[in-house]
């Protein structure tokens with residue numbers, strides 16, 4: 001078994017255990033993490049990057065009652081624009097590479113496509129593919145999961161980096177279900193580009209069942225098929241490069257975690273079995289909710305997963321607990337966020353106040369982000385409309401709020417009463433102290449249908465998520481629970 005250390009020179013990724021024992025999750029940008037890893041240390045890379053779909057993806061947390069979504073949190077964005085940052089990355093990429101195949105491929109694409117969102121996506125991807133090529137062992141393989149939106153460009157980039165002679169397969173993964181366009185054929189396949197680093201590589205053929213017609217024919221002909229070649233009916237047929245026997249995850253699938261674009265574990269098991277042996281190191285730099293990690297763990301491979309989205313890791317944590325895979329998560333980088341864990345929220349409020357704000361707004365059912373330019377500076381991030389009036393929501397990231405923040409927000413609530421605002425909720429990353437609660441209590445109460453609610457609540461996201469009405473979260477919560485007739 002290979003015991004190569006996969007530690008980079010700057011020690012960003014540690015591997016004291018040797019690669020046969022590595023189970024590392026990194027929260028952060030994969031480019032930075034991969035740059036910290038040692039060269040030629042990885043046996044297999046599977047990557048399933050955003051496809052340039054121009055969509056924002058959301059995580060659905062299920063409520064205890066089953067399928068009914070309890071809350072949506074923003075997950076990753078797949079929206080690209082050409083901006084100053086892209087120009088800078090292009091500069092980095094071309095530095096010393098203009099005469100290399102990859103430099104020429106990128107220059108050619110730039111001429112063809114121009115500086116637009118597709119090119120921004122490709123420049124970002126190229127920098128990562130360069131690192132992946134460096135990390136792979138001489139016997140290693142990479143599987144790049146993409147779709148027809150950008151697969152043709154990505155294939156050219158991969159040819160330039162890995163060499164056309166190392167292109168092994170274009171796997172067509174066919175699935176069913178989902179929507180159908182009115183004026184086009186239904187798009188029901190993804191593409192998985194398989195390259196190896198060189199000519200000597202690990203490949204364990206996979207087999208699939210023969211059709212009943214083939215089985216009958218071979219049985220009739222005494223073990224040979226129509227071409228007079230022997231067929232091992234028990235072992236099955238050598239697998240093709242189009243896979244239609246693994247469907248995409250449907251909404252009702254028990255495997256679903258709620259994380260968008262989650263892939264089936266069986267798909268990853270097939271890839272890992274084909275291109276690695278027990279104890280080998282598998283890297284997924286866009287690991288999402290960790291499908292690759294689950295498959296690698298079940299098949300006794302070492303693994304490294306990276307995702308920039310802290311929520312992805314909290315979903316993965318739950319998944320490993322549920323599967324009882326029996327290991328301790330070794331998470332590096334930013335804290336992951338467990339929606340029920342106040343400390344996680346506090347860390348997120350400090351580390352990434354903008355994400356904190358977006359996460360909170362999407363957590364409150366029926367809350368619409370407030371985007372009124374005239375109101376900029378008032379600190380209103382969202383509004384919940386109840387039949388009896390509006391409740392405005394303010395979200396404050398950072399390491400806590402002061403009494404003045406509460407008083408300022410109260411003034412905004414009062415100032416907006418002419419516009420139908422009846423109350424406000426201020427959400428912060430830290431448990432409010434008595435002084436803050438007292439300042440909020442000075443706003444008094446609102447009486448609705450004989451029940452009295454705090455006019456101004458100061459709460460943490462954990463209370464919002466727990467549906468906890470005890471800390472003055474009553475007004476919006478009452479709306480959420482349909483007590484005020486909100487449908």
Ligand SMILES: C[S@@+](CC[C@H](N)C(=O)[O-])C[C@H]1O[C@@H](n2cnc3c(N)ncnc32)[C@H](O)[C@@H]1O
Nearest residue numbers: 029030048076262263286288289291307308309
């Ligand atoms: C298509 S999803 C992967 C889904 C995954 N295969 C699964 O089964 O759950 C793409 C993931 O890439 C992550 N991502 C996007 N840009 C990234 C970056 N620069 N570094 C690390 N992760 C990134 C997103 O947060 C998202 O979770």
